[in-house]
Amino acid sequence: RARWRRAVALLREFEEGCATPAARLRQVVDAMVVEMHAGLASDGGSKLKMLLTFVDALPNGDEEGVCYAIDLGGTNFRVLRVEIAVGSIPAVTQKVETHNIPEELMGTSEDLFNFVALTLNNFVEREDGKDTQKPLGFTFSFPVRQNSVSSGSLIRWTKGFSVGDTVGKDVSQCLDEALARCGSNMRVTALVNDTVGTLALGHHYYKDTVAAVIIGTGTNACYIERTDAIIKCQGLLTNSGGMVVNMEWGNFWSSHLPRTPYDISLDDETQNRNDQGFEKMISGMYLGEIARLVLQRMAQESDIFGDGAESLSTPFILSTPYLAAIREDDSQDLSEVRRILQEHLKIPNAPLKTRRLVVKICDIVTHRAARLAAAGIVGILKKLGRDGSAGAASSSGRAREQPKKTVVAIEGSLYQEYPVFKEYLDEALVEILGEEVARTVTLRVMVDGPGTGAALLAAVHSSNR
Ligand code: ADP
Numbered sequence: 001r002a003r004w005r006r007a008v009a010l011l012r013e014f015e016e017g018c019a020t021p022a023a024r025l026r027q028v029v030d031a032m033v034v035e036m037h038a039g040l041a042s043d044g045g046s047k048l049k050m051l052l053t054f055v056d057a058l059p060n061g062d063e064e065g066v067c068y069a070i071d072l073g074g075t076n077f078r079v080l081r082v083e084i085a086v087g088s089i090p091a092v093t094q095k096v097e098t099h100n101i102p103e104e105l106m107g108t109s110e111d112l113f114n115f116v117a118l119t120l121n122n123f124v125e126r127e128d129g130k131d132t133q134k135p136l137g138f139t140f141s142f143p144v145r146q147n148s149v150s151s152g153s154l155i156r157w158t159k160g161f162s163v164g165d166t167v168g169k170d171v172s173q174c175l176d177e178a179l180a181r182c183g184s185n186m187r188v189t190a191l192v193n194d195t196v197g198t199l200a201l202g203h204h205y206y207k208d209t210v211a212a213v214i215i216g217t218g219t220n221a222c223y224i225e226r227t228d229a230i231i232k233c234q235g236l237l238t239n240s241g242g243m244v245v246n247m248e249w250g251n252f253w254s255s256h257l258p259r260t261p262y263d264i265s266l267d268d269e270t271q272n273r274n275d276q277g278f279e280k281m282i283s284g285m286y287l288g289e290i291a292r293l294v295l296q297r298m299a300q301e302s303d304i305f306g307d308g309a310e311s312l313s314t315p316f317i318l319s320t321p322y323l324a325a326i327r328e329d330d331s332q333d334l335s336e337v338r339r340i341l342q343e344h345l346k347i348p349n350a351p352l353k354t355r356r357l358v359v360k361i362c363d364i365v366t367h368r369a370a371r372l373a374a375a376g377i378v379g380i381l382k383k384l385g386r387d388g389s390a391g392a393a394s395s396s397g398r399a400r401e402q403p404k405k406t407v408v409a410i411e412g413s414l415y416q417e418y419p420v421f422k423e424y425l426d427e428a429l430v431e432i433l434g435e436e437v438a439r440t441v442t443l444r445v446m447v448d449g450p451g452t453g454a455a456l457l458a459a460v461h462s463s464n465r
Helices: 002-017 022-041 109-128 171-181 194-205 261-269 277-282 287-301 320-327 335-344 352-383 389-393 413-417 419-433 449-463
Strands: 065-072 076-085 091-100 136-140 144-148 151-154 188-192 209-215 219-226 242-246 406-411 441-445
Touching (some): 002 352, 022 352, 022 419, 065 109, 065 449, 076 449, 091 109, 091 449, 109 171, 136 171, 136 194, 136 449, 151 171, 171 188, 188 194, 188 449, 194 219, 194 242, 194 449, 209 352, 209 413, 219 277, 261 277, 287 320, 320 335, 320 352, 320 413, 320 419, 335 352, 352 406, 352 419, 406 413, 406 449, 413 441, 419 441
Parallel strands (some): 065 136, 136 188
Antiparallel strands (some): 065 076, 076 091, 144 151, 209 219
Protein backbone atom coordinates (compact mmCIF):
# COMPACT_ATOMS: atom_id res chain seq x y z
CA ARG A 1 0.00 0.00 0.00
CA ALA A 2 2.81 2.39 0.89
CA ARG A 3 4.34 1.66 -2.48
CA TRP A 4 1.09 2.42 -4.26
CA ARG A 5 0.99 5.70 -2.37
CA ARG A 6 4.51 6.41 -3.60
CA ALA A 7 3.35 5.91 -7.21
CA VAL A 8 0.43 8.26 -6.66
CA ALA A 9 2.72 10.83 -5.06
CA LEU A 10 5.05 10.68 -8.08
CA LEU A 11 2.07 11.15 -10.34
CA ARG A 12 0.87 14.21 -8.41
CA GLU A 13 4.36 15.68 -8.43
CA PHE A 14 4.59 15.19 -12.18
CA GLU A 15 1.17 16.68 -12.74
CA GLU A 16 2.05 19.78 -10.73
CA GLY A 17 5.38 20.12 -12.50
CA CYS A 18 3.63 20.08 -15.87
CA ALA A 19 0.83 22.45 -14.93
CA THR A 20 0.03 25.09 -17.54
CA PRO A 21 -2.72 27.32 -16.17
CA ALA A 22 -3.73 30.20 -18.43
CA ALA A 23 -1.61 32.68 -16.46
CA ARG A 24 1.50 30.64 -17.09
CA LEU A 25 0.66 30.23 -20.78
CA ARG A 26 0.39 34.02 -21.03
CA GLN A 27 3.89 34.30 -19.59
CA VAL A 28 5.07 31.89 -22.25
CA VAL A 29 3.30 33.99 -24.91
CA ASP A 30 5.07 37.13 -23.70
CA ALA A 31 8.42 35.39 -23.48
CA MET A 32 7.96 34.19 -27.05
CA VAL A 33 7.30 37.76 -28.22
CA VAL A 34 10.38 39.06 -26.35
CA GLU A 35 12.57 36.35 -27.88
CA MET A 36 11.18 37.03 -31.35
CA HIS A 37 12.21 40.67 -31.03
CA ALA A 38 15.63 39.66 -29.74
CA GLY A 39 16.19 37.15 -32.54
CA LEU A 40 15.19 39.75 -35.14
CA ALA A 41 17.51 42.35 -33.58
CA SER A 42 20.76 40.45 -33.96
CA ASP A 43 22.16 37.08 -34.93
CA GLY A 44 22.69 35.16 -31.72
CA GLY A 45 20.46 37.61 -29.85
CA SER A 46 18.14 34.83 -28.79
CA LYS A 47 17.80 31.07 -28.76
CA LEU A 48 15.18 31.79 -31.43
CA LYS A 49 17.20 32.03 -34.60
CA MET A 50 14.54 33.92 -36.58
CA LEU A 51 16.13 32.89 -39.88
CA LEU A 52 15.64 34.83 -43.10
CA THR A 53 14.12 32.69 -45.83
CA PHE A 54 14.34 35.12 -48.77
CA VAL A 55 10.77 34.12 -49.54
CA ASP A 56 9.09 37.48 -50.16
CA ALA A 57 6.35 36.33 -52.48
CA LEU A 58 3.85 33.62 -51.66
CA PRO A 59 1.67 31.75 -54.10
CA ASN A 60 -1.62 33.52 -54.69
CA GLY A 61 -3.41 31.15 -57.01
CA ASP A 62 -1.95 32.51 -60.29
CA GLU A 63 0.76 29.92 -60.66
CA GLU A 64 0.44 27.09 -63.12
CA GLY A 65 2.34 24.18 -64.57
CA VAL A 66 4.18 21.12 -63.33
CA CYS A 67 6.70 21.30 -60.51
CA TYR A 68 8.53 18.80 -58.39
CA ALA A 69 9.50 18.77 -54.76
CA ILE A 70 11.64 16.81 -52.36
CA ASP A 71 10.69 16.72 -48.70
CA LEU A 72 13.52 15.66 -46.42
CA GLY A 73 13.56 16.16 -42.70
CA GLY A 74 11.34 13.87 -40.74
CA THR A 75 10.55 10.23 -40.36
CA ASN A 76 9.99 9.80 -44.07
CA PHE A 77 11.43 11.18 -47.21
CA ARG A 78 9.03 12.17 -49.99
CA VAL A 79 9.18 13.08 -53.65
CA LEU A 80 6.23 14.93 -55.12
CA ARG A 81 4.97 15.94 -58.53
CA VAL A 82 2.60 18.87 -58.32
CA GLU A 83 0.40 20.07 -61.12
CA ILE A 84 -0.98 23.53 -60.56
CA ALA A 85 -4.00 24.68 -62.46
CA VAL A 86 -5.28 28.25 -62.48
CA GLY A 87 -8.95 28.71 -62.10
CA SER A 88 -11.49 30.34 -59.90
CA ILE A 89 -10.63 27.90 -57.14
CA PRO A 90 -6.90 27.52 -56.75
CA ALA A 91 -6.18 23.89 -57.39
CA VAL A 92 -3.25 21.58 -57.10
CA THR A 93 -3.07 17.93 -57.85
CA GLN A 94 -0.17 15.90 -56.80
CA LYS A 95 1.47 12.56 -56.76
CA VAL A 96 3.48 11.65 -53.71
CA GLU A 97 5.94 8.84 -53.18
CA THR A 98 7.09 8.09 -49.65
CA HIS A 99 10.36 6.36 -48.86
CA ASN A 100 12.15 5.33 -45.71
CA ILE A 101 15.63 6.65 -45.31
CA PRO A 102 17.84 3.58 -44.95
CA GLU A 103 19.81 3.71 -41.71
CA GLU A 104 23.14 3.25 -43.51
CA LEU A 105 22.64 6.55 -45.33
CA MET A 106 23.22 8.40 -42.09
CA GLY A 107 26.93 8.16 -42.93
CA THR A 108 28.24 10.77 -45.34
CA SER A 109 26.63 13.73 -47.03
CA GLU A 110 27.42 12.34 -50.43
CA ASP A 111 25.64 9.05 -49.71
CA LEU A 112 22.57 10.83 -48.41
CA PHE A 113 22.28 13.29 -51.31
CA ASN A 114 23.04 10.60 -53.91
CA PHE A 115 20.14 8.58 -52.55
CA VAL A 116 17.82 11.60 -52.59
CA ALA A 117 18.86 12.62 -56.13
CA LEU A 118 18.54 9.12 -57.51
CA THR A 119 15.09 8.66 -55.99
CA LEU A 120 13.93 11.95 -57.50
CA ASN A 121 15.46 11.15 -60.87
CA ASN A 122 13.74 7.77 -61.05
CA PHE A 123 10.44 9.36 -60.11
CA VAL A 124 10.75 12.18 -62.67
CA GLU A 125 11.70 9.74 -65.42
CA ARG A 126 8.68 7.62 -64.67
CA GLU A 127 6.33 10.61 -64.59
CA ASP A 128 7.58 12.92 -67.33
CA GLY A 129 10.36 11.04 -69.09
CA LYS A 130 14.11 11.41 -69.34
CA ASP A 131 15.77 14.85 -69.50
CA THR A 132 12.81 16.57 -67.91
CA GLN A 133 13.58 20.00 -66.53
CA LYS A 134 11.03 21.51 -64.17
CA PRO A 135 11.12 23.85 -61.19
CA LEU A 136 12.22 21.96 -58.09
CA GLY A 137 11.34 22.82 -54.52
CA PHE A 138 13.59 21.34 -51.87
CA THR A 139 12.04 21.12 -48.43
CA PHE A 140 14.83 20.68 -45.95
CA SER A 141 13.51 20.83 -42.41
CA PHE A 142 16.58 21.72 -40.42
CA PRO A 143 18.01 25.09 -39.45
CA VAL A 144 19.61 26.60 -42.54
CA ARG A 145 21.38 29.91 -42.98
CA GLN A 146 20.01 31.02 -46.37
CA ASN A 147 21.88 33.23 -48.83
CA SER A 148 19.08 33.33 -51.34
CA VAL A 149 15.76 31.63 -51.92
CA SER A 150 17.57 28.73 -53.58
CA SER A 151 20.65 28.24 -51.41
CA GLY A 152 21.75 27.99 -47.82
CA SER A 153 24.04 26.12 -45.46
CA LEU A 154 23.08 23.72 -42.71
CA ILE A 155 23.56 25.21 -39.23
CA ARG A 156 23.08 21.94 -37.35
CA TRP A 157 21.12 18.72 -37.46
CA THR A 158 18.10 18.17 -35.19
CA LYS A 159 15.54 15.39 -34.58
CA GLY A 160 18.17 12.68 -34.27
CA PHE A 161 19.65 13.24 -37.75
CA SER A 162 23.39 13.15 -37.87
CA VAL A 163 25.39 13.01 -41.08
CA GLY A 164 28.95 13.88 -40.24
CA ASP A 165 30.07 16.29 -42.91
CA THR A 166 26.93 18.20 -43.90
CA VAL A 167 26.98 20.99 -41.30
CA GLY A 168 28.22 24.20 -42.90
CA LYS A 169 27.66 22.97 -46.46
CA ASP A 170 25.26 24.48 -48.97
CA VAL A 171 22.60 21.79 -49.08
CA SER A 172 21.21 22.95 -52.44
CA GLN A 173 24.65 22.65 -53.94
CA CYS A 174 25.01 19.17 -52.42
CA LEU A 175 21.74 18.15 -54.04
CA ASP A 176 22.49 19.86 -57.38
CA GLU A 177 25.82 18.05 -57.57
CA ALA A 178 24.19 14.73 -56.77
CA LEU A 179 21.52 15.40 -59.42
CA ALA A 180 24.23 16.15 -61.97
CA ARG A 181 26.07 12.94 -61.01
CA CYS A 182 23.01 10.86 -61.78
CA GLY A 183 22.39 12.61 -65.10
CA SER A 184 19.34 14.64 -64.08
CA ASN A 185 18.62 18.07 -65.55
CA MET A 186 16.74 19.25 -62.51
CA ARG A 187 18.26 21.82 -60.15
CA VAL A 188 16.96 23.36 -56.92
CA THR A 189 14.75 26.42 -57.60
CA ALA A 190 13.62 27.01 -54.04
CA LEU A 191 15.17 25.75 -50.81
CA VAL A 192 12.55 25.93 -48.09
CA ASN A 193 11.91 24.90 -44.56
CA ASP A 194 8.86 22.64 -44.02
CA THR A 195 7.08 25.43 -42.19
CA VAL A 196 7.62 27.73 -45.16
CA GLY A 197 6.21 25.16 -47.57
CA THR A 198 3.18 24.78 -45.34
CA LEU A 199 2.72 28.56 -45.19
CA ALA A 200 2.93 28.70 -48.99
CA LEU A 201 0.24 26.07 -49.45
CA GLY A 202 -1.91 27.77 -46.83
CA HIS A 203 -1.55 31.08 -48.63
CA HIS A 204 -2.41 29.46 -51.94
CA TYR A 205 -5.79 28.54 -50.50
CA TYR A 206 -6.43 31.30 -47.95
CA LYS A 207 -5.11 34.82 -48.40
CA ASP A 208 -5.35 35.53 -44.67
CA THR A 209 -2.69 32.95 -43.87
CA VAL A 210 0.07 34.67 -41.91
CA ALA A 211 1.89 31.84 -40.18
CA ALA A 212 2.51 28.11 -40.31
CA VAL A 213 3.23 25.59 -37.60
CA ILE A 214 4.55 22.04 -37.79
CA ILE A 215 3.95 19.55 -35.01
CA GLY A 216 5.31 16.20 -36.12
CA THR A 217 8.60 14.53 -35.31
CA GLY A 218 9.82 18.00 -34.41
CA THR A 219 8.10 21.33 -34.08
CA ASN A 220 8.71 24.69 -35.72
CA ALA A 221 6.91 27.76 -37.02
CA CYS A 222 7.30 30.57 -39.53
CA TYR A 223 5.39 33.75 -40.24
CA ILE A 224 5.35 36.79 -42.50
CA GLU A 225 7.33 39.66 -40.98
CA ARG A 226 7.70 43.24 -42.20
CA THR A 227 11.21 43.73 -43.58
CA ASP A 228 11.68 46.91 -41.52
CA ALA A 229 11.15 44.87 -38.35
CA ILE A 230 14.05 42.59 -39.28
CA ILE A 231 16.58 44.88 -37.62
CA LYS A 232 19.51 42.50 -37.97
CA CYS A 233 19.31 42.84 -41.73
CA GLN A 234 19.21 46.58 -42.30
CA GLY A 235 18.42 47.75 -45.77
CA LEU A 236 16.68 44.52 -46.66
CA LEU A 237 14.31 45.38 -49.48
CA THR A 238 11.63 43.19 -50.96
CA ASN A 239 8.88 43.97 -53.41
CA SER A 240 6.22 42.97 -50.93
CA GLY A 241 7.77 44.78 -47.97
CA GLY A 242 7.70 41.51 -46.09
CA MET A 243 9.63 38.30 -45.77
CA VAL A 244 8.87 34.93 -44.29
CA VAL A 245 10.92 34.33 -41.15
CA ASN A 246 11.68 30.79 -40.05
CA MET A 247 11.59 31.03 -36.27
CA GLU A 248 13.17 27.66 -35.46
CA TRP A 249 10.91 27.80 -32.44
CA GLY A 250 11.86 24.30 -31.36
CA ASN A 251 14.87 25.94 -29.78
CA PHE A 252 12.79 28.48 -27.84
CA TRP A 253 13.50 28.56 -24.14
CA SER A 254 12.07 30.48 -21.22
CA SER A 255 12.19 30.05 -17.46
CA HIS A 256 8.38 30.09 -17.59
CA LEU A 257 8.31 26.72 -19.35
CA PRO A 258 7.18 24.03 -16.89
CA ARG A 259 10.28 21.86 -16.71
CA THR A 260 10.37 18.65 -14.66
CA PRO A 261 13.26 16.37 -13.68
CA TYR A 262 12.09 14.03 -16.45
CA ASP A 263 12.67 16.73 -19.04
CA ILE A 264 16.21 17.07 -17.76
CA SER A 265 16.76 13.30 -18.00
CA LEU A 266 15.38 13.33 -21.53
CA ASP A 267 17.67 16.18 -22.50
CA ASP A 268 20.65 14.27 -21.12
CA GLU A 269 19.83 11.33 -23.41
CA THR A 270 19.81 13.37 -26.60
CA GLN A 271 22.62 14.29 -28.98
CA ASN A 272 21.59 17.95 -28.91
CA ARG A 273 21.69 18.61 -25.18
CA ASN A 274 20.60 22.07 -24.03
CA ASP A 275 19.06 22.75 -27.41
CA GLN A 276 15.55 22.38 -28.82
CA GLY A 277 14.01 22.71 -25.35
CA PHE A 278 10.56 23.73 -26.59
CA GLU A 279 10.60 20.92 -29.16
CA LYS A 280 11.50 18.38 -26.47
CA MET A 281 8.31 19.26 -24.58
CA ILE A 282 6.01 19.29 -27.60
CA SER A 283 6.90 17.06 -30.50
CA GLY A 284 6.34 13.44 -31.49
CA MET A 285 9.94 12.41 -31.18
CA TYR A 286 9.89 13.05 -27.42
CA LEU A 287 6.42 12.80 -25.85
CA GLY A 288 6.43 9.03 -25.50
CA GLU A 289 9.91 9.13 -24.05
CA ILE A 290 8.92 11.62 -21.34
CA ALA A 291 6.11 9.28 -20.32
CA ARG A 292 8.52 6.34 -20.32
CA LEU A 293 10.87 8.16 -17.95
CA VAL A 294 8.01 8.77 -15.53
CA LEU A 295 6.89 5.13 -15.74
CA GLN A 296 10.42 3.92 -15.24
CA ARG A 297 10.81 5.94 -12.04
CA MET A 298 7.46 4.63 -10.80
CA ALA A 299 8.53 1.08 -11.53
CA GLN A 300 11.71 1.65 -9.54
CA GLU A 301 10.07 3.28 -6.55
CA SER A 302 6.87 1.29 -6.29
CA ASP A 303 5.72 -2.18 -7.27
CA ILE A 304 2.78 -1.18 -9.39
CA PHE A 305 4.10 -3.07 -12.42
CA GLY A 306 5.12 -6.19 -10.50
CA ASP A 307 8.45 -7.70 -11.48
CA GLY A 308 8.25 -7.54 -15.24
CA ALA A 309 9.03 -3.94 -16.05
CA GLU A 310 12.58 -4.23 -17.40
CA SER A 311 11.51 -2.96 -20.80
CA LEU A 312 10.80 0.41 -19.22
CA SER A 313 14.53 1.03 -18.99
CA THR A 314 14.88 0.95 -22.78
CA PRO A 315 15.05 4.52 -24.08
CA PHE A 316 12.42 5.45 -26.66
CA ILE A 317 10.59 2.11 -26.33
CA LEU A 318 7.32 3.98 -25.77
CA SER A 319 6.83 5.94 -28.98
CA THR A 320 4.35 8.78 -29.26
CA PRO A 321 1.80 6.81 -31.33
CA TYR A 322 1.66 4.32 -28.40
CA LEU A 323 1.26 7.18 -25.95
CA ALA A 324 -1.62 8.44 -28.09
CA ALA A 325 -3.24 5.01 -28.28
CA ILE A 326 -3.03 4.68 -24.50
CA ARG A 327 -4.59 8.11 -23.94
CA GLU A 328 -7.32 7.44 -26.48
CA ASP A 329 -8.39 4.05 -25.15
CA ASP A 330 -11.97 4.73 -24.15
CA SER A 331 -12.94 1.16 -23.31
CA GLN A 332 -14.25 0.63 -19.80
CA ASP A 333 -11.60 -1.85 -18.81
CA LEU A 334 -8.80 -0.11 -20.71
CA SER A 335 -8.22 -3.19 -22.79
CA GLU A 336 -6.07 -1.42 -25.37
CA VAL A 337 -3.81 -0.15 -22.57
CA ARG A 338 -3.59 -3.71 -21.26
CA ARG A 339 -2.64 -4.95 -24.71
CA ILE A 340 0.05 -2.32 -25.25
CA LEU A 341 1.54 -2.92 -21.80
CA GLN A 342 1.52 -6.65 -22.33
CA GLU A 343 2.61 -6.95 -25.94
CA HIS A 344 4.79 -3.93 -26.36
CA LEU A 345 6.23 -3.25 -22.93
CA LYS A 346 6.15 -6.86 -21.71
CA ILE A 347 4.26 -5.86 -18.57
CA PRO A 348 1.59 -8.52 -18.08
CA ASN A 349 -1.34 -8.35 -15.72
CA ALA A 350 -1.22 -4.69 -14.78
CA PRO A 351 -4.38 -4.14 -12.71
CA LEU A 352 -6.98 -1.61 -13.78
CA LYS A 353 -5.89 1.06 -11.34
CA THR A 354 -2.33 0.83 -12.62
CA ARG A 355 -3.59 1.10 -16.18
CA ARG A 356 -5.51 4.22 -15.15
CA LEU A 357 -2.31 5.70 -13.81
CA VAL A 358 -0.53 5.02 -17.10
CA VAL A 359 -3.35 6.75 -19.00
CA LYS A 360 -3.08 9.72 -16.68
CA ILE A 361 0.65 10.09 -17.31
CA CYS A 362 0.12 10.03 -21.06
CA ASP A 363 -2.61 12.61 -20.64
CA ILE A 364 -0.41 14.98 -18.63
CA VAL A 365 2.36 14.82 -21.23
CA THR A 366 -0.10 15.46 -24.07
CA HIS A 367 -1.89 18.26 -22.26
CA ARG A 368 1.28 20.22 -21.54
CA ALA A 369 2.60 19.76 -25.08
CA ALA A 370 -0.58 20.89 -26.81
CA ARG A 371 -1.01 23.91 -24.53
CA LEU A 372 2.57 25.06 -24.98
CA ALA A 373 2.16 24.81 -28.74
CA ALA A 374 -0.96 26.97 -28.43
CA ALA A 375 0.99 29.55 -26.41
CA GLY A 376 3.62 29.63 -29.15
CA ILE A 377 0.96 30.31 -31.77
CA VAL A 378 -0.52 33.13 -29.71
CA GLY A 379 3.02 34.54 -29.36
CA ILE A 380 3.18 34.91 -33.13
CA LEU A 381 -0.30 36.42 -33.27
CA LYS A 382 0.68 38.89 -30.58
CA LYS A 383 3.86 39.88 -32.43
CA LEU A 384 1.69 40.53 -35.47
CA GLY A 385 -0.89 42.49 -33.49
CA ARG A 386 -3.53 39.88 -34.22
CA ASP A 387 -4.20 38.60 -30.73
CA GLY A 388 -6.83 41.21 -30.02
CA SER A 389 -4.67 43.08 -27.51
CA ALA A 390 -3.52 45.87 -29.86
CA GLY A 391 -6.79 47.78 -29.79
CA ALA A 392 -7.29 47.28 -26.07
CA ALA A 393 -3.81 48.59 -25.32
CA SER A 394 -4.14 51.79 -27.35
CA SER A 395 -4.67 54.89 -25.29
CA SER A 396 -6.13 56.93 -28.11
CA GLY A 397 -9.62 56.34 -26.83
CA ARG A 398 -10.67 54.85 -30.13
CA ALA A 399 -13.14 52.06 -30.05
CA ARG A 400 -11.42 48.72 -29.98
CA GLU A 401 -10.52 47.71 -33.51
CA GLN A 402 -12.20 44.72 -35.01
CA PRO A 403 -9.47 42.09 -35.16
CA LYS A 404 -8.58 40.85 -38.62
CA LYS A 405 -9.31 37.33 -39.74
CA THR A 406 -6.25 35.20 -39.37
CA VAL A 407 -5.42 31.78 -40.77
CA VAL A 408 -2.59 29.67 -39.39
CA ALA A 409 -1.57 26.75 -41.59
CA ILE A 410 -0.75 23.64 -39.62
CA GLU A 411 0.80 20.30 -40.44
CA GLY A 412 2.11 17.26 -38.65
CA SER A 413 0.83 14.01 -37.26
CA LEU A 414 0.31 15.19 -33.71
CA TYR A 415 -2.29 17.72 -34.74
CA GLN A 416 -3.68 15.63 -37.60
CA GLU A 417 -3.67 12.11 -36.18
CA TYR A 418 -4.05 12.60 -32.46
CA PRO A 419 -7.51 14.08 -31.74
CA VAL A 420 -6.86 14.68 -28.03
CA PHE A 421 -3.80 16.76 -28.87
CA LYS A 422 -5.82 18.88 -31.28
CA GLU A 423 -8.62 19.26 -28.75
CA TYR A 424 -6.23 20.45 -26.02
CA LEU A 425 -4.49 22.84 -28.39
CA ASP A 426 -7.73 24.37 -29.67
CA GLU A 427 -9.05 24.65 -26.12
CA ALA A 428 -5.92 26.47 -24.93
CA LEU A 429 -6.16 28.95 -27.82
CA VAL A 430 -9.64 29.92 -26.68
CA GLU A 431 -8.45 30.11 -23.09
CA ILE A 432 -5.58 32.49 -23.89
CA LEU A 433 -7.27 34.59 -26.56
CA GLY A 434 -10.78 34.67 -25.22
CA GLU A 435 -13.69 33.39 -27.24
CA GLU A 436 -14.27 36.51 -29.28
CA VAL A 437 -10.73 36.81 -30.60
CA ALA A 438 -10.33 33.06 -30.93
CA ARG A 439 -13.24 33.12 -33.40
CA THR A 440 -11.14 35.28 -35.75
CA VAL A 441 -8.32 32.72 -35.79
CA THR A 442 -8.56 29.55 -37.85
CA LEU A 443 -6.09 26.70 -37.89
CA ARG A 444 -6.14 24.95 -41.26
CA VAL A 445 -4.50 21.61 -41.76
CA MET A 446 -2.37 21.47 -44.90
CA VAL A 447 -1.90 17.85 -45.86
CA ASP A 448 1.55 17.40 -47.42
CA GLY A 449 2.00 21.16 -46.98
CA PRO A 450 5.80 21.07 -46.73
CA GLY A 451 6.34 19.39 -50.09
CA THR A 452 3.39 20.76 -52.05
CA GLY A 453 4.10 24.27 -50.81
CA ALA A 454 7.76 23.97 -51.79
CA ALA A 455 6.69 23.01 -55.32
CA LEU A 456 4.41 26.06 -55.41
CA LEU A 457 7.27 28.27 -54.25
CA ALA A 458 9.47 26.78 -56.94
CA ALA A 459 6.77 27.81 -59.44
CA VAL A 460 6.57 31.34 -58.00
CA HIS A 461 10.32 31.80 -58.05
CA SER A 462 10.93 30.30 -61.46
CA SER A 463 8.42 32.67 -63.08
CA ASN A 464 9.96 35.61 -61.16
CA ARG A 465 13.34 35.01 -62.75
P1 ADP B 1 7.42 14.28 -39.90
O1 ADP B 1 8.34 13.20 -39.47
O2 ADP B 1 7.66 14.74 -41.28
O3 ADP B 1 7.34 15.37 -38.90
P2 ADP B 1 4.73 13.55 -39.17
O4 ADP B 1 4.10 14.87 -39.16
O5 ADP B 1 3.93 12.41 -39.68
O6 ADP B 1 6.04 13.54 -40.00
O7 ADP B 1 5.17 13.25 -37.68
C1 ADP B 1 5.65 12.02 -37.29
C2 ADP B 1 5.65 11.97 -35.77
O8 ADP B 1 4.33 12.02 -35.30
C3 ADP B 1 6.28 10.73 -35.25
O9 ADP B 1 7.41 11.13 -34.49
C4 ADP B 1 5.27 10.10 -34.34
O10 ADP B 1 5.80 10.04 -33.05
C5 ADP B 1 4.11 11.05 -34.31
N1 ADP B 1 2.86 10.35 -34.65
C6 ADP B 1 2.56 9.67 -35.76
N2 ADP B 1 1.30 9.17 -35.72
C7 ADP B 1 0.79 9.55 -34.53
C8 ADP B 1 -0.46 9.33 -33.86
N3 ADP B 1 -1.45 8.64 -34.40
N4 ADP B 1 -0.61 9.87 -32.66
C9 ADP B 1 0.35 10.59 -32.08
N5 ADP B 1 1.54 10.80 -32.65
C10 ADP B 1 1.78 10.29 -33.85
